[in-house]
Amino acid sequence: MRTPYDDSGQARPTLLAQAPRQADVAPTESPQADPAREARIKAAGIRRLDGRHLTLYTDLPSSPEIDSLPALFEQALPEWCQYFAMPEFAERPWHVTGCLMKDRTRFKAVGLLPADLPEFLHGYTRDNQIWLGEQPSDYYRRHLLLHEGAHAFMFAAFGTCGPPWYMEGMAELLGTHLLTDGKLRLAWFPPRREDVPMWGRVKLVQEGLAAGRRLSLDQILAIGPQAHLKTEPYGWCWAAAAFLDGHPKYRERFRKLPAELRQPEFNARFRELFAADWSELNDEWQLFVANLDYGYDLAREAIDFVPGQPLPSVGKKVSIAADCGWQSSGIKVEAGVEYRLTASGRYQVADKPRIWWCEPGGVSIRYVRGQPLGVLLAAVRPEANGSVGANAHEGGYLQPLVVGLGATLVPKQSGTLYLRINESPAELADNKGAVDVRVEPVTKH
Secondary structure: OOOEEOOOOOEEEOOOOOOOOOOHHOOOOOOOOOOHHHHHHHHHOOOOEOOOOOOEEEEOOOHHHHHHHHHHHHHHHHHHHHOOOOOOHOOOOOEEEEEOOOOOHHHHHHOOOOOOOOOOOOEEOOEEEEEOOOOHHHHHHHHHHHHHHHHHHHHHHHHHOOHHHHHHHHHHOOOEEEEEEEEEEOOOOOOOOHHOOOOOHHHHHHHHHOOOOOOOOHHHHHOOHHHHHHHHHHHHHHHHHHHHOOOOOHHHOOOOOHHHHHOOOOOHHHHOOOOOHHHHHHHHHEEEHOOOOOOOOOOHHHHOOOOOEEEOOOOEEEEEEEOOOOOOEOOOEOOOOEEEEEEOOOOOOOOOOOOOOEEOOOEEEEEEEEEEEEEEEEEEEEOOOOOOOOOOOOOOOOOOOOOOEEEEEEEOOOOEEEEEOOOOOOOOOOOOOEEEEEEEEEEOO
């Protein structure tokens, strides 16, 4: 769905925006078949598939995957209703008409693809109508139907989908799905690339990073409607929605946003909702996009931001869990002061095909982000943190100190010492045990 927006993130009045809002008009019924029109459509090689909430026209030949798409839409509706806490919507006689097109000229010839539609790459939604281009995989075809269906649902339920980042982020989130034995699950974080052929959202973000385009949350919020004539913004919008919806600390607030859709200044309200921990949110967003991969475990990677206290003169020992991401040591370190970190312990970093035991020096037969799997890492979160990118500095989360069995730390900035073992965010669940770390000030003689 594409709607022009101004800088505040609100829809500008246009010929499209001036149409009655779906939430304010009577729900649409299944379209009545005009025999003459249907005959022209059939003669053009276009079939009609009917479901309770979706009538789908397509020029693709009959197959179980294609012919089951209206039933897939039926399964999605209660999922959308549950996500948005609107169970009553499922009883409305709401109906969507869709076109799944291999040859768009056929649809133009019989009036199913209006000439006034703006340019679109793969899919487009207007009111209770959706248009889909044929896709190279069964998975991505379903994803696109669910993506555009989510747009149609939100317009029908709320009268708007919000600013571009939220509009596309929600459609991507609610289009990314698992279909097992005919049962549909939405808002699913794919564990493997093979589970989502041709989807590519993780790859889009990774390629953006490789090209030097690391988008902050502020930049995500500023994404404009024309950006979605390209593919990469879909990856970033999905990443933002998946991060906020999947993170245990931010999920509840994120799911309150639909209540703000009809209010002015949506993006400002979003910032207000997260104002109390905006700095922490940006830290975790930086880590998420820097290490994004299939199966990213947002719950285990979630950081409990505990400010450090001054280190006693005799030092302090802390225990760091092997199955979690960055963890506060509870120790405040001072800029320019030298500290000695000494690590010990034995912990599990995998359980298949057998248990892999590891010590703080790491397992050198496998590497993660250029360092041995399981090696102990350290980072300092500055006291006055607050600016985006504050922890991309040397010694921060994105450029940590490799501690191993022992190392010397001289912080460039005062702050709290954080520790973790080096592990993929997608492979923390099979870890067990902990590493003991002793932190001592180095006394100069």
